Each structure stands twice: as C-alpha cells, then as structure tokens.
Amino acid sequence: MLNKAIVLVFLAGFLILSMSCRKDFDYSSSQGDLTFSKDTVYLDTIFSNIGSSTYSLTVYNRSKEDVIIPSIRLEKGNKSNYRLNVDGSAGKSFTNVPLFARDSLYIYIEITIDIENNSENSLLYTDVIQFDSGSNQQNIPLVTLVKDATFLYPGTNTDGTKETITLSTDANGNEIKVQGFVLDDDHLNFLNDKPYVIYGYAVVPEGKVLVINAGVRVHFHQNSGILIQDGGVISINGVLSEDEELLNGEVIFEGDRLEPQFSDIPGQWGSLWIAKGSQGNTINHLTLRNANIGLFVEGDDVLDSPTLYIKNSQFYNSATYNLFANGASIAAENVVIGSAGISSLHCQLGGNYTFVHSTIANYWNKGFRNTSTIVISNYNLLNPNEASDLIKADFKNCIIDGINDFELSLLTDNQNAFEFNFMNCFLKFSSTEGQLTNPLFDFESSNNYSNLILNGQTDFFNPYLDDFRIGLDSDVVNAGDSNVASTLPLDILGKERSSNADLGAYQAASKE
Template structure:
C-alpha cells in the first residue's frame, strides 16, 4: 500500500513538472481580445526611397490567460513598403506569436516607399497590420505620406564631378573636408515643382549662376550644402507668402528628415558657402534652419562690389553660427538671425556691413553658449596679427538681444580700422560690468559709435526659444525706430506696414491674441 502511494505521488509530481515546463501547451487563441497603444500608426512624411524613422506599436494582452496570435502580417503582404520587427524578429508575416497574460508585445515599424510614377509628386501609402483572421481579425492601420523629389548627388561615373574641399574652419581650427560635385546646366535653375534632396556639396563653378525660384524646397543630407565658387553667383528669388502655414513663396533650406522629431534639431546638414571672389549674390525670402553653419560669406579686402544682399530672410538653429562673414560687403534688411550654438552673427577680418530692421537674438537652450549674439572683429578669431580694416559696421532700427548678459562683442586689434555705428537700436549689454565700463567701445554716450540706444526693457517676443521673434504690443521697442530708415524699408518681413511709427527689429509689433 505504501509503495503504491509513493508511486502515485511520483507520477503526479512528474506531470506537474512537465506541464510547468511546457506552458506553450496552455496558450489560448487571442480571439480578438488584444488591445493596442494606437489604432493608427502615422509614419509622418518621407522622401521616396529614403527610409523613415522607427515607430513603436505596443500590443497588449489584458486577459488572465496566455494567448497566441495565430497570424500577424502586413495586409499588402511581402510587397508592402513597410517592414516589421516583432519582439526582435524581422519580417512581414508571422505565425503563432505568443503573449503572456497581462503582458505586451513590441512591434517596430519602418518604411521605404518607392514612387515609380514620375507624374506623381506625392503618394499617400496605406497598409495595415492584421492580427488573426476572420472572424477574430483585429487591425492597426499604417499611413505614410511619401514625396517624390529630385536628388542631386555626385555622379560616380564621372570622377571630375567630385572634389574634396576645405570648406571652413571648425571650432578646433581644423579644416573640414567634404565631398562636392559640380552642378550641371540642367540644375542651375531650381523651381518649386518638386523638392530637391542634396547629397554632398553642390558646387557652382566660375561664371555660372545658381537661380532658385520662389517656393523652392531644398533638403540637405548630413554634411551637405552649396558652394558658390569665385566668380559664380547665387540668386534666391523668394517671395512674400500669403499663407503663413504653407509659406508658398518662401524658399526653404533644411535637412532631409521630414519627421516632426527632426524639426528643431540643429546641425543636420552643412552650410551655404559663398567663396571669396563671388560678388552680387542676392537672397530674398529665404528660411535656412538646422544647419551646422548657416551662411558663410567670404569677401576680399576693399570690396567694391557688394558680396551679398540679404533681405526678408531668417537663419536660425545652427549648431555653430547662423551668419559668418569674413571681410565681406553685405547689405541686410528685414533679417532675423536667431538661436545658434555660438554666435548668431559673426563678423571677422573686417569688411563693410549695413543692416537695417534686423533682429539678432540668441536664446539658445540646447547647451552652453559662450559667445555674444553679435560678434564684430577686424581680425581673425584665432590670430590677432591677421587683421583687415573694418570699413563699416552699421546697424539701424535693429535688435541685438539674447539670454546672456552681454549680447554684443566689439573686439579690435588696434592696428586696423574699426568703424561701427548703431542707431536706434536695442542692445543687451551689462553696462555695470567692469570690463564694459572701462572699454570705450561700449560707451553708449559716444555718438561716434551709438545714437538713440535702448539697453533695458521688455521685448515681448512670441516665443524666443522657438525662434519666433515676432513682438507683441507690450514691447518696449514700439515706435522707437528712425522714420528716415523706415522709409527705405516700409514693410516688415511678413508684409506688415511699419509706417508711420516704426518699431525696432525685423517685425512690426502685432497683437499676440490674433
């Protein structure tokens, strides 16, 4: 009797051990009882043939039972433009996928969409992830807008189209080498029919002109940009837009990632470089954002011709400098030079500059910033002995501001000319700082340098950390502009009349509640 009981107990333990080790026998079909972190996954906008970011979908088993999903697949099958990764396994079709009770399943989703019809500029691509089959099928929709684009990149078949360039000096003073390619005649005029995606530096050769028409969109890949060589010219003919959201007339330069998460990430692409010896460049209604160095302009000593005319344009969110001018001759009107990791506007090696109704304001909040929003020098930053005459640095009806104590830096080597003047400007400077008190360059009572300067007050920006430097009706720079200067620039950057009482900066004040 005792032996029989021991045998029975042994068999029972074996059964319990086996069933505990083989839980896969206990899975029940999901039978339509799954829940999801979202019912539709929007993968945002991508360019044709460029991969998207990775998106996450969570699948929950809220029941008390371990379940198995008999089938999990993309509705468009193996031909789908979407790709899945289900708990670490890549594919487009899966069978018998388990989920424990009160547990979840992670699905990663990506896409690369190919628009084959050249007549189609945009394609709304829709698919779905199906869980199980009828009558228990549950689905999560997948939606992506793909844009067709014209891709500009080095031609691997033509060795002569590729150049290695020392573009500009980075923070470590070392040359930055990039790959460039020469734009052929077909792409010396760019329009708004399709966006352009640039890989590497697009080079405009001597005696050539790159014309960019109103409404054009240029998207630059990492370490990409435009190089205007000596004797070449850049002309950007943007226009005032009627729709503030569509910006149909604006020319826009930005990175090639269209997802919202990349909208305000600095340093996504390289720079626009205007080389020494390039003259009469013209830029109107351009928005340039998220570059490493926004606009780099090289001039030459005793410039006779204007290097660049820059009007109605915004440059912001560069990881280093928005506008860097070296011994150039630049005229600026209705310009916004916003947040940057270094200076918003750096003038180096002298030159000749005249800016009216310009907002230079740096409220960088993505790390430490050690330089002033506006930095003016008649020498090289790295060598006081390399100097050039600052023939003129003139700012009228403008704002020099930021989240630092001193947002203007005036540095001379005391060997070359250093001529500057600010008239009817707001300038943020800590006048009580001992170094500023003892420096005659910051004596706001010296009319040779300063006339009608405001150093304190509320600017009443809309959202400065987001590069929205519109000003409200509570701003202390209202009606502080010089009327004669405003007569030469009667319309602000968004088309608002600033007469008869002009405000300072690129924007005329408006009601924030509108």
C-alpha cells in the first residue's frame, strides 16, 4: 500500500509539473504568418508639439498553434517619435510576446513631434513597426502628417504658474480669471502662410486691432479663445472661396484636434468674445465650429452704431449657443447659424439686431434640446430684474427652422421696449391655443409679421450635417422681398439672386 501511495504521489507531481510547463513547451516561434487589421496605420494630421489621438492595430494569430513573436519594435528605435503600447505594456521595443492560437493582441500607437527639431526636416513623418526579423520579418508602416504652426500661449510667471487674464466677473462682482495673454503688436496681423494655434485666451486690448486675413486657419486648444476688450477691435477679412470644399478664401475657427473623429465634436474650445465697450468689429467669410459659445457679443448701452457687422459667415455645432448677444447691436447679412446644444441665436437684455437673408436652423442631434432655435428677450434670463430696451429685432428674407415644434421664443418684461419684425420669413412654429393667445405671436399683426411662411418644407440638403443649402422643392423658393434682395445681389456662395429671390443665405440648387 505504501509503495502504491508513493507511486500515486509521484504521478500527481509529474502531472502538475507537466501542466505548469506546458505553456512554454506548446509555444512555437511565429513564422511570418501573422495577419493585421491594417496594412498601414495613418495617424492623420497633427500639429507640431501636440500629441495625437491613440490609434490601434490588431495582430491576429489565425493558426491552430500558440506562438511567440520574438520581437516587436519600431524601426527607428528609441529615436522614434512614435510610442507603442503592446498588450498593456508601454515601450518602443518588446521581445517574446505570446499570442495564443486563433487569438489577437492589440497595439496602441501615439505620436508627438517637434517639427523644428525634426532631423528629417519633413512634414511627413514615418516609421515602421517590425515583427520578428530575417526572413520572418513583417512590417506595418506608420504615417503622420505634421503641420507647422504659429503657437500663441500665455507666459510663465516667476512662481511657475501660467499668465492669467480677467475674462469676466461673476454675479457677486468677483473676477473670473483664466489662462491668457495680451497679443503683442507682432501678432496683431494673422497671415495665411501657416495655421495659428492658441492656448488660453488671446486678448486684443484697448486701442488695438486684430486683423485676420483671408484663408487664415485659427485653432484653439481646450478652454481657449479670443477676447476683444473694451476699445479693442477685431477685423476678420475672409473672401469668397474659389473651392467650396477647401474653403481657401474662408477664415476658419475650430479646435486644435485635426483627426477626423474630432470634426464634429462640440465644446472643444471656448469662444470668440467681444466684450462690452468694443465697437466697429467686422466679420466676413468666417466659418466657426465646435466651440462652447461660438460668438459672445456684449453691448455697451450705446446702440446707434453696431457692435458687430457679420457677412457671409457660418456658425456651427457649439455646445451651448452659436451666437449669444447681450444687449448688443448686430447687423448680419448672408449668415448661417446652425445647430447648437441650447439655441442657435440667443439675444437677451434688449439690443438692436438686423438679420437679412440669413438661415437660422437647429437640427441638434447630440442630445436633448428643449429651447427654441431663436430666443429674444429684453431682460437677463438669469436675472430678470436686469432689463433693457429691445430697440429692434428685424428679420428679413430669413429662415427660422429646426426639429422642435416652436423654434422662436419671444420674452418681454412688459415694461421695457420690445420691438421686433419678421418680414418675408419662413418660421417653424406649430401653434397651440396657448401660443395663439400670446399677442407676441399674433401672426396676423402687420406690425410684427408680414408675408410669413408658417411651417412647411425647407428641403435642406442635409441639416444634420450642417448643410443648409436648399433644394428646388423648398417652400422658400422665390419667396423673398425683391427690394431687400436687391441690397444683397449675391448669396453666401456668390450665386446671383434673381428678382424672385429665395429666403435664407442660399439660393436654391439641384441636389444632383
């Protein structure tokens, strides 16, 4: 019995030992027959010194045997600007990586590169991930386009903190400070030779003018923007683009992430902020997208001359508002104000506004929205005791549309002036008995409404992708006032308006 027990213990120990070693014995070296999810990894375009997104490559072992990959490495080794993470381990070179039969492993890839110190002196940076070596070696190229740019950012204080500026004050009068800096005279004329990347808020101070020339691209880091202070001015001088896809003449404001997956992510940067006391600002052929508040304009209680002139410009995909005016004076022509998380256009605390041949439409599909496309009030919605006269809110030959039932909100304190007029406009407004009893929405009143198209078909090309061109089947075709149209003989794309002009910023076109 004793001998039998010894034999059983010996056999059990041998079995345990065999099982513990089996993993090592069962692996064989890969024979160059790995397969991959991509034959080349393109990391899209990045700016110099700004890290990329994380990209992935999947490696497959489609054989029936567990294998060991002797080496996975970057061809340029430690000098490579790429970074790898192989199955949870970070580095640039890995050895003896196991891969089970009919299994896969993930490789994650990132890059940061300083274009000025790039010894290859090329905007196209490449490397290769090498699997194994010799006759079994397999290669996956890595390709990244690196853009040079002019970087503008806050300085560093003596205590190591970043320079700050006062952006505004809170309800208690306390200063709200953010990272920012005052633009010096050398940076008050943006040229189109290379893009600009702004960190923090770039400030245009009193007595200075920021001139942005045609074709300029301005990219903002998170929580960054431009602040035009009291007495400062911005002049954005885009022109009609020869190429509608490249927008070569347009000035473009957007975030600093160039990868395609960031092309329609709202809230990537702060705002273009025109502060109280700034007058005579001009914007022509600007496309602004993916901000928190796209354009924030404060008035100065003197509304005889516009705070801001806007022409031929487009505002899209802001997390809250595309255009927020606070007691301001704005004159806008051929403007498209598209989808936003709260309202496309918000005018509060009175003001003086004129919108001509403008398309204001909110097809927000990134979350729930219960506010109207346009909100106009003569008081501060957060502090109703703060109110001022709405001298004028005129909309001529415009489109006001969206996916909600009521895309216009008019709010008055019944004490201060509240003057508004919609002339030859399309309005999305599915009336109810409660709305009809509100005198502000008496659409039969010639004092406030004339030649109104209430509801109907706008026939936008693709409003969910911010394409607010109109098709030939739209109810707004030939619905414009000819006298108004004669003051704007060209639409936002430079197309001639006939005597029977269409409503909105675009003349109708075939979708073919």
